[in-house]
Amino acid sequence: MREKNENKIQQNSVKKVAICGLFVALAMIFSYVESLLPIPFPFPGMRLGFANIAVISILYTYGERDAFSVNLIRIILMAMIFGNLHSFLFSISGGLSSLVVMTILRKIPKFSIIGVSLAGGVTHNIVQIILAIFILGSVSIGYLLPIFMILGIVTGIICGIVAKIFIRHIQRAKD
Amino acid sequence: MNKQKKSMKKFDILLLIFISIAALIISLFFMMKKKEVAENVIIKVNGNVIYNKSIKEDNEIDVKGFYGGHNLVQIKNGVVNVIEADCRDNICKNTAPIKEAGQTIVCLPHKVLVEITGTNKKLDGVVR
Numbered sequence: 001m002r003e004k005n006e007n008k009i010q011q012n013s014v015k016k017v018a019i020c021g022l023f024v025a026l027a028m029i030f031s032y033v034e035s036l037l038p039i040p041f042p043f044p045g046m047r048l049g050f051a052n053i054a055v056i057s058i059l060y061t062y063g064e065r066d067a068f069s070v071n072l073i074r075i076i077l078m079a080m081i082f083g084n085l086h087s088f089l090f091s092i093s094g095g096l097s098s099l100v101v102m103t104i105l106r107k108i109p110k111f112s113i114i115g116v117s118l119a120g121g122v123t124h125n126i127v128q129i130i131l132a133i134f135i136l137g138s139v140s141i142g143y144l145l146p147i148f149m150i151l152g153i154v155t156g157i158i159c160g161i162v163a164k165i166f167i168r169h170i171q172r173a174k175d
Numbered sequence: 176m177n178k179q180k181k182s183m184k185k186f187d188i189l190l191l192i193f194i195s196i197a198a199l200i201i202s203l204f205f206m207m208k209k210k211e212v213a214e215n216v217i218i219k220v221n222g223n224v225i226y227n228k229s230i231k232e233d234n235e236i237d238v239k240g241f242y243g244g245h246n247l248v249q250i251k252n253g254v255v256n257v258i259e260a261d262c263r264d265n266i267c268k269n270t271a272p273i274k275e276a277g278q279t280i281v282c283l284p285h286k287v288l289v290e291i292t293g294t295n296k297k298l299d300g301v302v303r
Contacts, residue, residue, distance in 0.1 A: 044283060136283075153195070
């Protein structure tokens with residue numbers, strides 16, 4: 001009986017590693033595809049933040065630790081493969097801060113996954129603009145802030161909706 | 176459509192409205208600043224001003240990037256444009272030329288900021 005349980009636990013953790021690895025790859029694909037979009041960003045390296053789809057999916061199925069791991073690994077890999085110093089800075093500041101905000105908001109039961117992902121998208125963009133202002137040493141770029149906030153809401157909602165679908169599938173595959 | 180609406184709770188919509196209003200207030204703030212006549216062109220490298228002259232003065236400035244490299248900024252007929260750059264992404268060159276106060280062209284790899292300033296640097300009152 002004990003052996004059966006141990007086997008089950010081992011199986012589940014192997015599945016977790018496989019699924020998390022899959023979602024790192026997924027996040028990287030989302031990140032790469034959105035970098036191809038002909039959207040005029042002020043600086044290279046700024047992203048819309050659709051990789052959050054993968055991060056939110058892991059956050060809601062496996063919890064914060066795994067979500068942070070998936071997030072960090074995909075940021076580092078993306079930077080190593082596709083990026084330069086600036087894109088890495090934008091990626092990690094936006095990605096980490098949005099995940100921190102999302103893990104906090106998730107604990108408040110009054111927010112649904114859409115609200116959490118919405119907040120994540122907005123923080124991601126706000127932090128990117130703040131970083132741009134900081135790097136340039138001039139506040140004048142701040143006039144983009146409201147546009148990016150609204151953009152963050154839209155991408156956040158889309159991330160939440162798609163993440164919901166993914167989560168349903170992960171739950172089925174998990175066990 | 177109904178199924179998706181069910182998944183959003185009241186607080187989500189509150190958050191959305193809150194952020195939208197905040198964005199609106201910020202944009203209003205920046206819009207008030209924009210009601211200015213273009214006056215000077217300022218070029219900063221890493222926050223240090225290296226050029227600050229009237230936009231009416233036609234000029235071509237070779238800006239040395241912070242880590243090396245250069246950008247050629249052209250001021251002609253009240254329009255500012257980056258016509259040459261040797262940075263990797265060339266976003267500064269591809270940015271549309273600017274002519275209004277508050278507009279900027281940025282070269283991030285070189286830490287170069289080209290900005291048009293207006294007649295009021297600090298907003299201490301608006302007279303209509």
